[in-house]
Amino acid sequence: MMTKTKWLKAIISIVISIGFYFLPELLGVSLTPVEKRVVSIFMLAALFWILEPFPIWTTSMMVIVLMLLTVSNNALSFLKTDSSGELFKNLIPYKSIMATFADPIIMLFLGGFFLAAASTKYRLDMNLAKVLLKPFGKNPKFILLGLMMVTAVFSMFMSNTATAAMMLAILAPVLALFDADDKGRAAFALAIPIAANVGGMGTPIGTPPNAIALKALNSMDLSVSFGKWMAFGVPYVIVLIIISWFLLLKLFPITKQSMELKVGDKFLKTPKAIIVYITFALTVILWVLGDGVHGMNSNVIAMIPMAVFALAQIITKDDLNKMSWDVLWLVAGGFALGLGLQATGLAQNLIGSIAFDNFPAMGLMIGAGVLCLLMANFMSHTATASLLIPIFAAVASSLGGSLDGIGGVTGLIVSVAFASSLGMSLPISTPPNALAHATGLIDTKGMAKTGIIIGILGMVLTYIMMYFLAAIHVF
Amino acid sequence: MSFNDNTNWSFENDNAEKQIDRLKQLYFLTDSASRATYKKGKHIVTQGALNDHLYLVLSGTVSGEFEIKNFLDTGESRSFEVFSGSKGTFVGVHSFFSDPHFSFFSVKAVTEVEVAILKRGTPPIEPETYGSLKEQFIPMISNELVHRNFHLLKTLISNEQTLNRLHRSELNASLGQLAAGIAHELNNAVGVISRKTDYISEALDKIIATKSPEMHSFFQKGFLYNAVESTEQIRKQSRQLENKWKLSTSKAKILSRILFSSPELEASTAALLENFSEKASYWELGRDMRDISLAANHSADIVKSVRTLGGSHVTREEGLSIYETLSRAIALLKPNLGNINLEVDLESIKKVPLIYGDMTEIVQIWVNIIKNACDAMMVAETKDASILIRSFYSEKEVSVHITDNGPGIPKEMVDKIYQSDFTTKKNGLSFGLGLGLTIVKRIVESYDGKIFLASRPQKTTFTVKLPIEKHYEKY
Amino acid sequence: MKNINIICVDDQSEVLDSVIRDLRSLEDFFRIEGTESSEDCLSLIDEIDSRGEQVGLVISDHVMPGTSGVELLKTIFNDSRFSNTKKILLTGQANHADTIKAINEAGIHSYFEKPWNAEELLNTVKSLLTQYILKTGIDHTEYMPVLDQAVLLEYLRKNA
Incomplete structure (x- = not known):
């Protein structure tokens, strides 16, 4: 049963996502229709995961199905061709999308x-x-x-x-x-x-x-x-x-x-x-x-x-x-989003349009960590990672050697993954937090204080470790 | 069970009868046989004395008695009947044939008795065919033994029945006393609860009226709340109210009850809902007080009824209300009614004139009749079991009709239901007050009243008629 | 929210009111209804089912005019629509045979004797509803504050 608020959240999410289809054009970034669809699906997934009108694993399932229907080489026929009837070049093989669940x-x-x-x-x-x-x-x-x-x-x-x-x-x-x-x-x-x-x-x-x-990392042979x-x-x-x-x-x-x-x-x-x-x-x-x-x-x-x-x-x-198949679907949805960003060329296009080259590597790494930590406190860790890791993977690959001092692409991605695990300041941050809060022995304030401090210390420790790992050439 | 009716005690043996007949004809009923007559009360044989005669009773009744000199160390002697007999009975069998020839017990003439006598030493007739005298008499001896054994058995069984009856009535009486004892103890406690509840409600009423006058009406509404509407009506209405005014279920239910009992408030529901939490809690407080005081009064009533029922003082007075006796009986029985529907025709009962009588006794009558009906219907698992109580009166008497739709009482049992040892209950008493229908009949008759029973399946009516005026003396 | 119903059945309205009141702390999460007879209860659960809501728990008295509590719970037990519904018999008057029947034929989950302890009743209700929620696969996170901790934790240890 869906309550009114949940329907409202779902509708708002859908409207905003459709709006995002037109946004790149307004910003002067030119994207192919397939890429724009991926932008919309990505936004829809992000909003669904943040607002949670549906259980998060169902959003993953939806992502996979929407991608199959709109951006795969087996999509609905009128979506596969442009106005002149020519097949889009950047359609994703439907088998690759389906394979995310058997990854x-x-x-x-x-x-x-x-x-x-x-x-x-x-x-x-x-x-x-x-x-x-x-x-x-x-x-x-x-x-x-x-x-x-x-x-x-x-x-x-x-x-x-x-x-x-x-x-x-x-x-x-x-x-x-x-x-x-x-x-x-x-x-x-x-x-x-x-x-x-x-x-x-x-x-x-x-x-x-x-x-x-x-x-x-696997998809970048790292x-x-x-x-x-x-x-x-x-x-x-x-x-x-x-x-x-x-x-x-x-x-x-x-x-x-x-x-x-x-x-x-x-x-x-x-x-x-x-x-x-x-x-x-x-x-x-x-x-x-x-x-x-x-x-x-x-x-x-x-x-x-x-x-x-x-x-x-x-x-x-x-x-x-009785296995937690929902968790596997959730992860598969994340994989599919990453695939969508990479395989359509959207990631390259977007990154190319923003001048990341001038960004200080350290700043980028810390920025990514802070953003990720913040999001992970309010939404599912997996969903956070699913949304951010593909983006930062693309960004990192475009940065080239400037990241080397702090672990390179691997360092950045691992630190984003760590950051998404460090979001634990609220009862809603993670199921373990919710369980602990339900014991009635810890109030939200105490949890927030501790969670924020450990989140920040954890990030600092991550960066120190990355620096150290880079120094001894592990990454 | 009465063993005379149902048991086949036949032990007659045709062949033995013939042989015994031959003996009688040959040895006793000849012209040469000596005869004697004993006056009433005379001993034919005497316990412990020598006897060399065998007697055949020709007319009158004899009784064999065994005497114990110092019965149970009381110093008194007591006689126990061993057998009794009339025409055709042999007397002196044991002492005549045994050696030495002492009599084991005395045989007395109960009426004037004529006997034929066979003297020891009489030669056997046809010894070549029938053997010695002793041998010829063996069928008679064994026959006599069986008769005497049977007589003893009968006594034993009747003793057992007496004991059972005694035990049951003692159990009933002691349960009644126990209940009365407990009721007496509880009486004070319940009295305190009942009185103090009244004090508290009055005090609360005053306090609220002065301290929070705006809440007073809600307290009073709660206190006077008397459900006229069904739970279903409440549920439907409160569901609407819940949605309309965004209330919690419990508040909506209170609001619904307030609106049902004071429909005039419906127009100003919005105003009513201002500060509704507090109003609702005052309303609930009022209703709680009402529930407590109802429960306290109810307990007091039951205690009072149990006390009257178990009480041993009988005081018959003028001005006893049939209505009140019935109310007490019902209050007492209510917890045991289970799913039996009790219909009381209050109109007819209230009209009945006051009678001369004792509360305890009259309540006993109703309790026992109603309880009897309940038990019968529970055992028979009567569907939609119900009991109807009505009352009529004439110039001289009142009559109360108690009708149930149970299985009815079979004709052959109708005469027995008032016997104190009659019961159809399998596992004894389920309600320990009173002695059942026996006591009912006894009480009714002591009033010169009458009790009738008309029974067929699905309709069994007990009618109790009691005289209005005191036109009898005994009780 | 509030799709799970708790239904209390007792022919004595004061007693019914007390049971409902003892469960009031669950009101924000469950719909708590009261009925005064078995017949009323059966028509209510029909209605609830047709609305697409669930009957999580029925708490019934035994001795009532019309259909007895044990019979009521037996009917619910044998109704496939309510196969997961939890059942409590709350009575002062069930005899040995009734109790045996309640366990064997009505599959009751708990038995309370009147007068009952409010806290014990509440804890049992929470525990049974937690089992109900976990068994029927309803999202338990929405009910976190009223769930029985021990039951939930044991479930999650095995199933998370």
């Missing part, structure tokens, strides 16, 4: 879903949390750090939302024992979404914006392997988690002296459970080693657990149906 990176994510689903089903998540939290003792301060670390690690392989949900469920009974005026409760409640969001940056499969970034991503991602996550931990302790001092978490029980020892443990470990090891060692790229490796779990009936048909 290797989508498969990589699906592999991640299989790993997460299997480990949840066999309680590996809970039991592992128990083992990992043990060394942190009973001092609430260190338990807080432990929780953040564990959350971050899990979030690298599970969805941020599932990780946050699991950790909040572990925390809820313990936080109920805290005094009502103990600010520490807010520290714990906030720590979870922060760590879940930050942890997602650690691996390519940690969070969908990473997928969008990988896809953009692929970053799973192991390489982790090589910079994991240390970054560790440093940012420690910074956040200090910040939380500072902002929300814990008065409680001792606490104890009750989580997990005995590791299951059934054959299926053991298959899950081994497959999980093996997959991660293969990902980290990279194709240099065994010849398989990370996308191919991701297919291994799928086959194993399916054959062993660890993931059943029912489990398969």
Whole structure:
């Protein structure tokens, strides 16, 4: 059921998007009809994602269908030719648009879903949390750090939302024992979404914006392997988690002296459970080693657990149906938008009409980060990345060597992806934030303050890291 | 169940009868056989004494009695009847044939008794065919044994029935007492609640009238609110109001109720809605007070009724209202009515003149009759079960008709329903006040009243007629 | 919003009013309706269904004139339109057999004895509605403030 406001939002979005079809002309930029259609679709996607008259994954689906109908080589016939009846040159092969949903990176994510689903089903998540939290003792301060670390690690392989949900469920009974005026409760409640969001940056499969970034890099032949991503991602996550931990302790001092978490029980020892443990470990090891060692790229490796779990009936048909297919559609829509910008030549045309050459590289990078961070606070991280990464990929490629000092194109795109993961100042910013806010232990103000500080510190840390990575010629 | 009616106690044996007949003819009913006559009360044989005669009763009644000298250590002696007999009964069987020939119990003449006597030592007749005297008499001995056993069994069963009846009436009586005891305890508490509720409503009314006079009318409207409209009407109207005035569901419902009870306000709804939250809460406060005071009065009524019902003091006085007795009975039964629809013809009942009687007793009558009808209909799962109560009067008497549409009472049971051991209830009492229809009949008759029953399926009517004036003395 | 209905059924209007009042904090998210008989309830859920709204929960008394609460809940249980609807029996007078029937034949999700504890009832209602929302695939983010945390978190751990 749609409410009146939602219809209104949808109509406004459609009207503005149609308006954008004519805007380039008014600004004196000459674009082909196909390019203008892409501009309109892009705007429509952007507005739908911002205003959310529909669930965001449905917008992605719409993007793909609209592109097939209007800018593909299999579009409606009257849209394929110009006034003289000649076929447009920059139509996109419809197979490429459809292929976005079967993109290797989508498969990589699906592999991640299989790993997460299997480990949840066999309680590996809970039991592992128990083992990992043990060394942190009973001092609430260190338990807080432990929780953040564990959350971050899990979030690298599970969805941020599932990780946050699991950790909040572990925390809820313990936080109920805290005094009502103990600010520490807010520290714990906030720590979870922060760590879940930050942890997602650690691996390519940690969070969908990473997928969008990988896809953009792949399309420019600048692929970053799973192991390489982790090589910079994991240390970054560790440093940012420690910074956040200090910040939380500072902002929300814990008065409680001792606490104890009750989580997990005995590791299951059934054959299926053991298959899950081994497959999980093996997959991660293969990902980290990279194709240099065994010849398989990370996308191919991701297919291994799928086959194993399916054959062993660890993931059943029912489990398969319950996968977050919406997330995959969302990402595919993002890929399709990127494809639209690149393949129609629109990106080149637009970039060409703006004199980016004169832009200071650093300024561009910071500008991109700020814009991305701002948007990510108000809308879906994936949608933010889907909209911004294709644009900045085009901009970056036009800049040539001036970016080299700060990581080049790769540096810019990874930093935009990171920025979109750092938007976490509002309950609506991310599902983990919404969950933490719903516990009632943290108010919007506290969340905003912490979120903004960590967002800014995270961006600064990103730039320092990019500079450093460039200096040692990783990028 | 009464065992005389339903049980086949036949143990007659034709062959044995013939043999016994032969014995009687050959040994007792000959001219040479000696005869004797015992006056009423005389012992034919005496317990513990020697006996060498076998007697056949020719006329009159005898009774065998076993005497216990020190019954239950009371020092008194008690006799228990072992058997009784008349013409054709043998006496002295045991002592005549056993050795030594002491009598096991005494046999007394209940009326004047004539006996034929067979002396020990009489030679057997046709011993070559029938054997010795003892052998010839075996059929008679066993026949006699069966008769005596049967007699004992009968006594045992009748004792069991007596015990059951006793137990049930004791249970009824003690439940009644228990209920009355609890009611007595509750009486004070309920009294306090009822009184103080009145004080509070009055005080609130005054406080609101002085402190927030503009809210007073809403409090009063709530307090006097008496639903005339159906929930469906409220639902429909409040839904319209909700949309028209943008109200929450609960506020719209209150507004709807206010408008139903005070239609004159409809024209000025806009003014009414000013500061409506506060008005609504005063209205609700008023209605809450009304609900509390209704509930308090209701509880007080029930307590009062239970007390009267369980009370043991009977005071018959002039001026008892049938209407009031019926109201009390209904108040008492209401919680147990379940889905039975109770129709009371108030018009006819209010017209009935006052009678001479005791509240408790008359309430008992109604409670028991109505409860009996309810139980019958619940057991039979009567559809749309209903009970109709009407009343008529003539110069001399009032009559109350209680009609149900239950399964009816079969003709063969009609005579038994007033017996105190008669019940159709499978699992005992569901309502522990009163002794059922037995007590009803007893009470009615003590008033020189009458109770009639007319029953067919779907229509069973109990009619109770009670005299108006005191033209009887006994009770 | 407010497409999910909670329906309370009790023949005693004061009691009905109390049940509805105990759930008032959910009013911004759910439509809370009251009916005084089973028959009325059945026609209401028909109407709700024909409007395209959902019946998330029915809370019913047992002993009422006409159709009993257990019979009502049984009817709803056997109606495929309401196969996901949650059901609570709220009664002071159901005997052993009624209760068994309510569980076996009406598939009730919770049983409350009168007088009930308002907070417990509210928590149970929240938890059942959370299950309802998650089961029927309604966007749970719109109901965040009134959802049962534990149920939601467990669901998201497994399904996000």
